[in-house]
Amino acid sequence: MNQFGAELRHLRELSDLSQRELGERTKTSKQQVGSIERGERRASKYFAEQADKVLNSHGRLQDLWPGARRTQPWWFQQYVDIEEKAQIIHEFQPQAVPGLLQTEGYADAVLGASFPPLPPQEREPRLLARMERQKIIDRDEPPLLLFIVEEGALLRSVGKPGLMRAQWSHILKQVEKDHVQVQVMPYGRGAHGALNGAFIILKMTFLESVVYAEVPGGGHVIADHGIVARCQERFGSLRSMALSPAESTEYIASLKE
Numbered sequence: 001m002n003q004f005g006a007e008l009r010h011l012r013e014l015s016d017l018s019q020r021e022l023g024e025r026t027k028t029s030k031q032q033v034g035s036i037e038r039g040e041r042r043a044s045k046y047f048a049e050q051a052d053k054v055l056n057s058h059g060r061l062q063d064l065w066p067g068a069r070r071t072q073p074w075w076f077q078q079y080v081d082i083e084e085k086a087q088i089i090h091e092f093q094p095q096a097v098p099g100l101l102q103t104e105g106y107a108d109a110v111l112g113a114s115f116p117p118l119p120p121q122e123r124e125p126r127l128l129a130r131m132e133r134q135k136i137i138d139r140d141e142p143p144l145l146l147f148i149v150e151e152g153a154l155l156r157s158v159g160k161p162g163l164m165r166a167q168w169s170h171i172l173k174q175v176e177k178d179h180v181q182v183q184v185m186p187y188g189r190g191a192h193g194a195l196n197g198a199f200i201i202l203k204m205t206f207l208e209s210v211v212y213a214e215v216p217g218g219g220h221v222i223a224d225h226g227i228v229a230r231c232q233e234r235f236g237s238l239r240s241m242a243l244s245p246a247e248s249t250e251y252i253a254s255l256k257e
Contacts, residue, residue: 002039003119004043004048004064004065005036005037005038005039007060007064008033008036008061012033012037014055015056017054019033022054026047026050043061048064059073073218079200079221082221088144088145088203089143089145089200089202089203090148090232091145091200091201092147092149092238093198094152094185095198096110096158098147098149099133100136100147101171101174102134103163103166104127106159106166107127108123109158109159110158111123111127111130137177137180142179143179146182147180148182148184148235148238149183149184150184150185151184151186152187154252154255168253168255169256172249175245182249182252183242183243184247184252189242192237192238194234197213197214199211199235200212201235210223210228
């Protein structure tokens, strides 16, 4: 049984639908649904789209559709499309180095730690996609980038010995660029207004901004003006508590020693 068929059956059973009922709702016969689940028949793109809607799987089946060219989940691809157009990006990360600042080795180790584990055919394309995103830093008209990173994310030992030293060096190289700043939030600062998790604010125009936040298995782009305004205030508070960019550079350099 292939991955698409196995997931289709799993989602159908979770929805308490028979093959006949799913077939009726997707304008497909019971026999075709059965053959797709058994891996005997390739699903059409139309079927993958309709089954996603019926089973409320948020694009999961479209991601697994054999003809799909996505290198990452649909919900994150939506964010990437917006990120490419942003003028200013403010990101707070408490657990890991921000994706735009990760070395390939660090990114591969993070993806390798995913649970449930990512299949090899998904892990490599996601790694390549993450590295591709970083090209916005060096394009002709890059966005302004300000990252606030918890001290613990920098101290967490990720991957093989020596990998974190390379990661610290990479961050130091990136902050040499005028449009990139990193501020470290030390443990000693205690409680702050973003203990409930990471978030990213993307300023698209002078008047328009959106927020991106993730939960396990998904992510959301939020355009609600009230939520965006609160996140902007929260980010401003974090900036005031964190080490300055110059102090943060000195701190990261000290980790190498």
